[in-house]
Amino acid sequence: MTSIVKSIIASFQAFPIDPFLLAVLAILIPGVIIFLIMAVNALIAVYFERKVSAFMQDRLGPMEVGLFGFKGGKKFWGGIGQTFADAIKLLSKEDIIPQDADKFLMIMAPFIIFTGAFLTFVGLPMSDSLVISNFNIGIFYIIAMSSVGVIGIILAGWSSNNKWSLYGAMRAAAQMISYEIPIALSLILVVLVSGHLDIHGIVQWQADNRWFILHSPFASLGFVIYFISVVAETNRTPFDIPEAESELVAGWMTEYSGFRWALFFLSEYANMLIVAFVASIVFLGGWLSPFQLIDLPFIDIFPESWLVLDGTVFGIFWLFIKAVILIFCMMWFRWTFPRLRVDQLMYVCWKIFIPFALANVILVSIWELIF
Amino acid sequence: MSEYFIEIVNGVKTFLTGMKMTLQHYNNKEELVATLQYPHEKWPIPERNIGFENSEYNLIRSRLHVDIDDCIGCLQCEKVCPVDCIKIDTIKPPKGTDVDFGITSLDTQKKMLVTRFTIDMAECMYCNLCAYPCPEECIYMVGGPNEHKHEIDYEFSQYKRDGLIYEFADPTEDQLAEVGGESYVESRQSQKQKLEDGSNLEGVVEEEKKAVVVEDSKGSVKKEEDTGLTLAIFNDVGDKPARGIAKKAFQAAKRANMNFDAMADYVNGAINDSGKSSPEMTAAINVIRNFKDESVTINTPVKVSAESSSETPEFLEMASTNFDIKILNGIEDKMSRGIAKKAFTSAKRENLDANGKIDFIKKTLNEADKMTDEIDSLISTFAVSDVPPAVVAPEKEVEVEAEAELFDIKLLNDIDNKMARGSAKKVYMAGKRGNKSSSIVLTQIREVLNKAEMMNDDIDGLLKGIG
Incomplete structure (x- = not known):
């Protein structure tokens, strides 16, 4: 199985190049690619979110700011330059560090959170053989890396020397650590069934059999539990008690401004993309075309790969389509439901999701034994 | 234990209800979006009056x-x-x-x-x-x-x-x-000059002066008479006092309506008198000397008195801008001049274009038997050299088209019930945004009113009347 890092090394081996330089290149190029994906994702997702929220609340959202004089759609999808303008504004803002804050930790915290999101992308394939580095424990690595952010959040809350920040950080830690469990338990199902920790193996299993969400009713339930839990994991409404504007100002982000705050924002939207990617890879067949599901009578007449629109390039397309639909669902949740109380949040996690996810693991194993 | 499962089932149910609701709003944005994009779209102005008849009293707080x-x-x-x-x-x-x-x-x-x-x-x-x-x-x-x-x-x-x-x-x-x-005239000119001098003071931040709004169309003609040369050409000169002298001389020369050669000479003279000549200054003066374009001809004002106004140059110049009532001063016979002017004002009130005005004046003069060849040729000059009507901005055209399809929202003002009127207008605005035809909007209004049980015979008759 090839990966981007491997192909970079292979293509530069033809030239007489210093091994040290080669290593730097092999790190730098994927880094730039990941950063670009994160930045573009944030720009588009913020615009998309503002539009979705506006339409759900009978508003229009941004309509005026254009890019090079082009504003976008006249009726509904105007203002395409709004997030660019906001990003420029954000980066040119003053960077304030409170006098009594723990300066070193306060500066470190956004970078730790950002690193967590950044590193997750290393093991996350965009399509067939389009992955920065291919691990044989890919799914495990992704679960581990997405938890790194909690340390950054606690540091941010503690170092700000602010009651709201600290409360927000405490809530975030409790919430994120709790919801790690149902997430991991749901992802375990696919590992149980396919026998792979490696993401390519998981998708290959789905190509050979069927999408994992259709494997059994328990797998479908697993998807629901996973998806709701990751909404909580990414601290989005209705699980946004760590930020809770009406209670905690802005939670653990209260004292941050300018570039550091932009990093939080960037990682928040990158995390959305990551969880949507993982959900589509594990449960929705990843880069596989949905046409593979349909068993059409004339499917044998045409060459299969042509009709089904499969392959690396179409793989990117299918994966992104699935991820975008899931991201839309997350936005849909956000603009539909009111925020949960802290105890309700814990109730949902510990008393509902975890028992059901545990039962799921057992039932899927039994299902596998029987069928 | 059963409570636990009932709670979960209830949770899922309400979850789905909420999601369905927001998705409906998302999908029906065409009708539901309530935002009015103010400078681009406007509500019609409510008409208020203190009289019994709309025509008797007018207290619209307009201009x-x-x-x-x-x-x-x-x-x-x-x-x-x-x-x-x-x-x-x-x-x-x-x-x-x-x-x-x-x-x-x-x-x-x-x-x-x-x-x-x-x-x-x-x-x-x-x-x-x-x-x-x-x-x-x-x-x-x-x-x-x-x-x-x-x-x-x-x-x-x-x-x-x-x-x-x-x-x-x-x-x-x-x-x-x-x-x-x-x-x-003198006091007006000195006032203008003072304003200009004030805006050219060094150390004073130059701001774009908003000219007094002139309602008459001919005001704009004068403002366009600019040479295209500005004081900015002296900005390269490093020496501050020299720059001041040059700018002052340049302004004076411009006011005296000199041509560019004379202007350059004048500025050069002023600089040499003060002994502040420098290579940058010479370059700036050369800019003036070499500045030649079509605007030169426009700049030369034609001084023609009212009596000799039957000569062509002034007319051609004016005709290229607008057909104005003052042109009719060229008619020598007092009676016919009066008649022509009267015809002109009434034509103007009818919002006729230049050609329409001319035809109207000719017709009136013919009826009064005052038409001479002289007057005919004088007026007809403008018909020939008439400017084509200004092209309407494309955006505006679209708006007009959209409005043309729909009936006027003011028609809905006759609905007595305030609530019903409000909902009818809301439906109207949504329909307008969707570029819908009158009949569709009317049916939608009917539907909404029926649903809200606000429909009565009066409204029904009114809507029928609109349709």
């Missing part, structure tokens, strides 16, 4: 407007204004001179020249008291019952307060000279 061609300078409005926001200056021709100021649209002979008619809309309290005493009905609030005279204007905000001073009278220098108002 005052003066048809200056009809003003006889009686100062009634100035006297009656409770806040003194109207200022009028007039010049009466000295006794014995025979100057014709034309007739107003109500057939009153004008006897003096209105040199200034300013209304400070920042002071105006919109009491409409000035409109009542006016014998010529030439001052009024725009819009409402006066919609046919002047379209409504309720958005006239400015960045500076002096932008709200509206100047309606704009007599030409020829007209002023005719009535012996040379001192007025």
